[in-house]
Amino acid sequence: MLARFTAMAVLAGLLLPGAAQAAFPDRPLTIIVPAAAGGGGDTTTRILAREIEKTFGQPITIVNQGQGGGVVGLTSIRSAKPDGYTVGLLFPYAGYKAMGQADFAATDFTPIANFNGDSSALLVGGKSAFKDLASALAALKAEPARYRIHCSGGCGSVWDIPVAGLMLDQGIAVNRIAWIPGQGAATGFTELVSGGVDFQTASLPEAAALMNGGRLRPLAVLSPTPVPGFESVPTTAQAIGTPVDGGTWRAIGGPAGMPDDIRARWEDAIRKAVDSPSFRAAMAKANFGVKWLDSKGLADLMSQHEADTERVMKALGYVK
Amino acid sequence: MVILEDVLGRLLDLNLMLVIAGSAVYGLVLGAIPGLTALMASALLVPIIIFMDPIPAVAAIITASAMAIFAGDIPGALMRMPGTPASAAYTDDAYGLTRSGHAALALGAGLFASATGGLASAAVLALAAPLLADIALSFSSVEYFWLAALGLSCATFVAGPSLLRGLASLLLGLAFATVGMDPVSGTPRFTFGSTNLLGGLGLIPVLIGMFAVSELLRGALADPQAEKAPARIGPIVRGIGPAMWRHRTGLLRGSGIGTLVGALPGAGSDIAAWISYAVARRASRLGRRDDQDGAVERIMSASAANNASLGGAYIPATVFGIPGDAITAIVISVMFLKGINPGPTLFLNDPGAIYTIFAIFFIANILMIPLGILCIRAFGAILRLPAAYVSPMILMFCILGAFSVDNTLFAVGIIGVIGVLGYVMEANRIPIAPAILGLILGPLIEQTFMTTMLKSHGDLMIFFERPIGGTLGVITILAWVAAVALHLLPARRPAGEPALR
Amino acid sequence: MKVNDVFVGLFFLAVGVFVTAYAWTLEPPRHLAYGPGFVPSLIGIGLMLVGGAIGLIGLRTVHADRLVSWPDWSASPRGPLRFLTVPAAIAAYITLVDGMGFLLTSTIIFVAMLVIAGVRPLRGLAVGLLSSIVLTAVFASVLHVPLPWGPLQSVSGWLIW
Numbered sequence: 010m011l012a013r014f015t016a017m018a019v020l021a022g023l024l025l026p027g028a029a030q031a032a033f034p035d036r037p038l039t040i041i042v043p044a045a046a047g048g049g050g051d052t053t054t055r056i057l058a059r060e061i062e063k064t065f066g067q068p069i070t071i072v073n074q075g076q077g078g079g080v081v082g083l084t085s086i087r088s089a090k091p092d093g094y095t096v097g098l099l100f101p102y103a104g105y106k107a108m109g110q111a112d113f114a115a116t117d118f119t120p121i122a123n124f125n126g127d128s129s130a131l132l133v134g135g136k137s138a139f140k141d142l143a144s145a146l147a148a149l150k151a152e153p154a155r156y157r158i159h160c161s162g163g164c165g166s167v168w169d170i171p172v173a174g175l176m177l178d179q180g181i182a183v184n185r186i187a188w189i190p191g192q193g194a195a196t197g198f199t200e201l202v203s204g205g206v207d208f209q210t211a212s213l214p215e216a217a218a219l220m221n222g223g224r225l226r227p228l229a230v231l232s233p234t235p236v237p238g239f240e241s242v243p244t245t246a247q248a249i250g251t252p253v254d255g256g257t258w259r260a261i262g263g264p265a266g267m268p269d270d271i272r273a274r275w276e277d278a279i280r281k282a283v284d285s286p287s288f289r290a291a292m293a294k295a296n297f298g299v300k301w302l303d304s305k306g307l308a309d310l311m312s313q314h315e316a317d318t319e320r321v322m323k324a325l326g327y328v329k
Numbered sequence: 330m331v332i333l334e335d336v337l338g339r340l341l342d343l344n345l346m347l348v349i350a351g352s353a354v355y356g357l358v359l360g361a362i363p364g365l366t367a368l369m370a371s372a373l374l375v376p377i378i379i380f381m382d383p384i385p386a387v388a389a390i391i392t393a394s395a396m397a398i399f400a401g402d403i404p405g406a407l408m409r410m411p412g413t414p415a416s417a418a419y420t421d422d423a424y425g426l427t428r429s430g431h432a433a434l435a436l437g438a439g440l441f442a443s444a445t446g447g448l449a450s451a452a453v454l455a456l457a458a459p460l461l462a463d464i465a466l467s468f469s470s471v472e473y474f475w476l477a478a479l480g481l482s483c484a485t486f487v488a489g490p491s492l493l494r495g496l497a498s499l500l501l502g503l504a505f506a507t508v509g510m511d512p513v514s515g516t517p518r519f520t521f522g523s524t525n526l527l528g529g530l531g532l533i534p535v536l537i538g539m540f541a542v543s544e545l546l547r548g549a550l551a552d553p554q555a556e557k558a559p560a561r562i563g564p565i566v567r568g569i570g571p572a573m574w575r576h577r578t579g580l581l582r583g584s585g586i587g588t589l590v591g592a593l594p595g596a597g598s599d600i601a602a603w604i605s606y607a608v609a610r611r612a613s614r615l616g617r618r619d620d621q622d623g624a625v626e627r628i629m630s631a632s633a634a635n636n637a638s639l640g641g642a643y644i645p646a647t648v649f650g651i652p653g654d655a656i657t658a659i660v661i662s663v664m665f666l667k668g669i670n671p672g673p674t675l676f677l678n679d680p681g682a683i684y685t686i687f688a689i690f691f692i693a694n695i696l697m698i699p700l701g702i703l704c705i706r707a708f709g710a711i712l713r714l715p716a717a718y719v720s721p722m723i724l725m726f727c728i729l730g731a732f733s734v735d736n737t738l739f740a741v742g743i744i745g746v747i748g749v750l751g752y753v754m755e756a757n758r759i760p761i762a763p764a765i766l767g768l769i770l771g772p773l774i775e776q777t778f779m780t781t782m783l784k785s786h787g788d789l790m791i792f793f794e795r796p797i798g799g800t801l802g803v804i805t806i807l808a809w810v811a812a813v814a815l816h817l818l819p820a821r822r823p824a825g826e827p828a829l830r
Numbered sequence: 831m832k833v834n835d836v837f838v839g840l841f842f843l844a845v846g847v848f849v850t851a852y853a854w855t856l857e858p859p860r861h862l863a864y865g866p867g868f869v870p871s872l873i874g875i876g877l878m879l880v881g882g883a884i885g886l887i888g889l890r891t892v893h894a895d896r897l898v899s900w901p902d903w904s905a906s907p908r909g910p911l912r913f914l915t916v917p918a919a920i921a922a923y924i925t926l927v928d929g930m931g932f933l934l935t936s937t938i939i940f941v942a943m944l945v946i947a948g949v950r951p952l953r954g955l956a957v958g959l960l961s962s963i964v965l966t967a968v969f970a971s972v973l974h975v976p977l978p979w980g981p982l983q984s985v986s987g988w989l990i991w
Binding site for chain 2: 831832833835838842845846849852853856858864865866867868869870873874876877880881883884887909912913915916917919920921923924927928936939940943944947948949957958961965969973974975976977
């Protein structure tokens with residue numbers, strides 16, 4: 010019976026491609042993740058996709074394309090057919106332009122919704138002399154060339170840009186500091202603990218295990234409010250009286266030119282997912298912050314992100 | 330004792346046993362297919378285990394990755410197509426044994442050494458994880474640079490009969506490794522405006538091309554109907570006991586090197602296998618020999634090392650939440666997802682969970698022996714089919730393997746181009762193993778060198794200022810000087826060392 | 831295909847020249863003591879030296895050896911054809927798979943390779959179709975590798991487990 014049904018459906022699908030346009034989505038969807046399997050971008054997207062599948066009633070395939078630090082995956086999203094069946098994970102992308110790797114802009118994508126955000130923090134090793142943000146900033150201001158700051162990932166990226174922006178506002182010559190790139194937060198933590206670098210920019214959840222062991226110390230987190238689970242870590246407002254909001258964000262977006270009704274369907278599905286207790290529980294367990302922004306809010310975030318990145322990259326001397 | 334009861338209680342669970350058995354078979358099959366790696370086997374498990382309880386979820390990854398690393402030896406020994414990059418170091422040795430009719434010895438050595446290495450690293454993990462994690466955390470980019478440079482000296486051992494040709498191959502591999510974004514500034518190199526090249530050529534596609542596709546091309550020139558099927562693989566278990574005793578130092582050395590290298594974040598099972606191979610070749614009397622015994626010694630050392638490194642990688646992962654390799658990066662995210670937060674406190678708060686995870690290592694590595702033998706037998710049976718049927722299947726696996734790494738057709742093109750190149754290289758007596766070595770170590774060596782220079786503002790003395798780093802540096806330089814000196818003094822060259830030309 | 835060592839040396843020499851020349855065009859960003867071209871230029875110089883040495887040593891044999899010797903095509907009458915099948919199959923896969931879907935492309939490649947290797951066409955078709963169905967089931971349905979479905983796109987929801 011099932012076989013016959015399937016056979017008929019195959020025939021129908023082959024002969025009547027137009028008849029299938031009735032309701033979106035009527036076939037499996039794809040979310041391109043410009044990161045390797047197992048990382049933060051991959052994990053959060055899989056948690057989200059599990060909820061969206063329930064709403065759409067269709068399986069979602071996650072396609073990991075982590076090569077080139079995400080450039081390959083983002084390019085795939087940009088050049089996908091804007092029919093709503095292929096969308097992708099967007100994250101801070103403006104750094105690629107300054108480095109001459111790619112020229113992504115907000116106009117390349119259809120922003121749908123933001124679902125995750127984690128704040129950047131400035132960390133030192135457990136043996137470091139710096140106990141608070143103010144003294145560290147004063148030292149960096151006095152002798153910028155003496156210090157090395159690990160960016161966790163590539164420099165000019167999600168974690169270091171907001172921190173460099175904060176330092177810039179404090180009048181620190183950020184272009185004289187040695188910013189050390191790495192292959193992820195973990196590579197930086199070993200450098201920080203072994204004394205290879207003096208500071209590191211990373212998210213708090215990633216550093217949690219080493220913080221518990223007293224091997225790492227957070228000086229401040231770039232969040233307007235204390236981060237849940239890390240209430241003892243001072244925000245920049247508490248540390249030096251300047252509120253800063255900086256870090257990564259993860260959003261779903263499609264290629265430019267997606268039809269408005271289909272974009273709205275996705276936005277609704279993501280809103281439903283983000284509001285669901287099971288999504289919130291999974292994100293909390295995996296130590297990821299939930300940050301909801303609708304399509305409009307995401308578009309604003311993206312243009313703000315591009316402007317911020319350009320300002321800091323210029324000051325750092327990456328952009329000529 | 331309370332912990333022991335707790336652990337036993339958690340282990341005696343039918344569901345857990347089924348998960349372990351299922352992921353064991355899954356890992357063996359994936360690892361035995363050229364191009365599908367232990368990492369991929371683990372990554373593909375994530376969407377499934379996300380619905381499981383914490384312990385079975387982690388058990389699935391541990392079992393599948395251990396099995397996959399071993400299973401990579403099977404196609405390596407029987408067809409000269411390493412199933413995973415971790416088997417590439419000793420593929421030629423194992424294939425050589427197979428061709429002289431000793432397939433059972435090559436595979437038995439690989440299987441039992443894998444299990445030994447895995448068990449040894451599990452023991453270290455259970456006894457000394459916090460202590461070793463401290464050592465791993467004292468490594469900065471200087472130490473990693475020297476480690477990678479030491480690894481590169483392996484090239485002189487896998488160079489084949491001519492050192493010059495081996496170096497040419499190594500340099501070609503290093504050149505391939507520079508394609509894509511530079512690891513420090515992110516500047517695109519050799520990309521010619523192609524987005525796909527921005528991500529580099531990719532280790533897996535190049536490995537598939539160099540070993541598997543080039544082997545298919547060579548095989549195509551022989552008559553498929555007349556092609557002699559490989560002889561039956563003889564008894565695997567018989568005689569393995571005395572062999573293991575004879576090579577006990579190699580086994581132990583490999584297990585030790587593997588556990589340590591695995592514990593270092595950023596160096597995984599493939600690098601562990603190469604380093605152990607080089608040490609066996611250089612520093613042991615048995616491993617230097619060019620006969621059957623020498624090959625077995627090298628296979629056992631390297632094969633023990635790549636499985637031991639899997640356990641080693643869990644040392645920093647469980648103690649500090651720092652992944653020792655890409656597989657443990659996945660494990661850590663799964664552990665977080667399941668509420669077992671890795672870190673020093675895990676050993677205090679939930680010792681039952683952590684020691685159950687360690688116990689699963691023991692189970693997986695013991696289970697490897699019977700299942701591994703079954704897998705070897707099944708694979709041997711497939712190979713007795715006529716080549717006309719086997720070749721298209723292998724080619725399709727190569728294509729699928731290359732595609733599933735990053736889901737691009739570009740990688741499929743790479744295996745074709747590199748396959749032809751590998752064929753031409755071999756036909757002209759340019760060995761391919763050094764090129765793979767260069768491709769594996771190239772990114773690590775460049776990235777650590779450049780990062781160190783950034784930190785010191787260009788002062789080269791930094792490479793000798795730290796105690797561990799300086800010591801490693803001196804060892805590395807001596808190893809290179811010794812290697813070159815031995816080539817220049819042909820009279821004193823031990824049998825089996827490659828000559829300069 | 832085996833060529834005289836002079837050509838082997840020249841090949842590596844040429845690759846070395848190219849790598850070095852390209853590396854010199856890479857400007858170090860202002861904050862780096864050693865730029866992105868540093869390591870590639872070392873590799874390039876190494877390739878030039880090694881290639882040059884291989885070529886020079888090869889000069890000694892240039893009169894004794896043939897410059898180019900082709901593989902023994904005559905060992906098997908269909909050898910050259912089967913040799914070309916491998917790259918051709920890869921090229922065909924890349925060209926066809928997005929439009930025709932994996933199942934169909936894989937079947938075509940299987941049948942072509944089997945028939946060229948001397949298997950009877952009908953038998954080849956059966957083996958090829960069966961193998962392709964198994965591969966689709968394993969990779970696309972179970973492992974969720976995003977293989978193109980081609981004409982089956984609209985019903986692929988039922989085929990992904």
